[in-house]
Amino acid sequence: MARIAYVDGRYLPLRAATVPVEDRGFQFADGIYEVVKRIGGRLIDADRHLARLRRSLAALRIDLPVSDAALHRIVKQTIARNALADALVYLQVSRGTAPRNHPFPADTRPSLVVTVRRLKLPTEAERQKGCAVITHPDERWARCDIKSTGLLANVLAKQAAQEAGCREAWLVASGPAGDVITEGSSTNAWIVDEHGVLRTHPATQRILGGVTRSVVLEQARELGIPLAERAFSPAELARAREAFLTSATSLVLPVTSVDGRPVANGMPGDTTRRLMDRYAAHCGLPAEPPVRG
Numbered sequence: 659m660a661r662i663a664y665v666d667g668r669y670l671p672l673r674a675a676t677v678p679v680e681d682r683g684f685q686f687a688d689g690i691y692e693v694v695k696r697i698g699g700r701l702i703d704a705d706r707h708l709a710r711l712r713r714s715l716a717a718l719r720i721d722l723p724v725s726d727a728a729l730h731r732i733v734k735q736t737i738a739r740n741a742l743a744d745a746l747v748y749l750q751v752s753r754g755t756a757p758r759n760h761p762f763p764a765d766t767r768p769s770l771v772v773t774v775r776r777l778k779l780p781t782e783a784e785r786q787k788g789c790a791v792i793t794h795p796d797e798r799w800a801r802c803d804i805k806s807t808g809l810l811a812n813v814l815a816k817q818a819a820q821e822a823g824c825r826e827a828w829l830v831a832s833g834p835a836g837d838v839i840t841e842g843s844s845t846n847a848w849i850v851d852e853h854g855v856l857r858t859h860p861a862t863q864r865i866l867g868g869v870t871r872s873v874v875l876e877q878a879r880e881l882g883i884p885l886a887e888r889a890f891s892p893a894e895l896a897r898a899r900e901a902f903l904t905s906a907t908s909l910v911l912p913v914t915s916v917d918g919r920p921v922a923n924g925m926p927g928d929t930t931r932r933l934m935d936r937y938a939a940h941c942g943l944p945a946e947p948p949v950r951g
């Protein structure tokens with residue numbers, strides 16, 4: 659079935675849906691986006707995604723061009739027109755269309771695009787075996803907390819991962835106390851360190867505060883897992899007992915190899931599996947089958 663997109667007040671077949679060449683999203687990546695998944699007819703963590711959308715917009719001083727109620731209607735309509743129970747809803751807001759000039763244009767209405775595509779969750783084999791990542795320099799700007807459509811450094815990192823036969827690139831930035839892993843090119847990065855403490859980079863301007871990350875942090879606390887929102891170094895990663903990544907579309911996914919070397923014994927760890935199951939339940943998905951011997 660042909661996909662339908664919402665573009666500034668109109669529902670159009672995706673292949674006919676366009677924005678003007680002078681759209682500032684196209685000219686300057688002057689816009690933000692949000693990605694929400696829908697499973698079994700239910701939008702997962704819609705409120706948290708909407709709150710982050712609002713934060714990103716506020717940080718760039720872009721106004722949402724429609725009311726909250728209208729946005730809900732548009733998302734609902736776009737989903738209905740695409741007839742998918744399990745779907746990925748993509749929202750993008752740019753500062754709008756104006757003759758190309760760097761400063762904000764006066765009186766320009768921001769543009770809103772909503773698209774829906776099929777949700778592709780990790781396969782059972784990926785969940786059971788875990789995935790491979792590379793480390794890669796973090797070449798992004800200093801406001802990674804804004805979900806900007808300016809993703810060139812993320813694109814280059816993901817491409818490097820793909821060329822290395824890996825699912826993701828974990829980004830290495832220099833911090834005051836040496837190199838640290840900030841996050842993945844489109845996922846948040848986690849380890850269970852050599853002392854058994856669950857670690858992930860704190861939600862500073864150097865990472866995107868993942869919605870999945872925020873849910874998994876709460877669930878780890880509920881499960882009584884020792885936890886520190888403290889960055890880990892590539893050396894700590896090399897000594898980690900477990901590693902995994904999170905995102906709305908990857909869910910909780912074990913990382914079992916880094917730069918071609920196994921993480922611990924190369925199998926998903928216990929803490930990772932507990933969090934995978936807990937997060938799957940949050941999404942209304944079945945738990946993992948037990949490890950096959």
Ligand code: PMP
Pocket residue numbers: 693812841842843844845846865866867868869870871904905906907
């Ligand atoms: N970091 C980056 C750079 C991302 O692009 C994403 C995906 N939006 C995430 C982390 C994970 O965020 P979420 O859990 O909200 O999908």
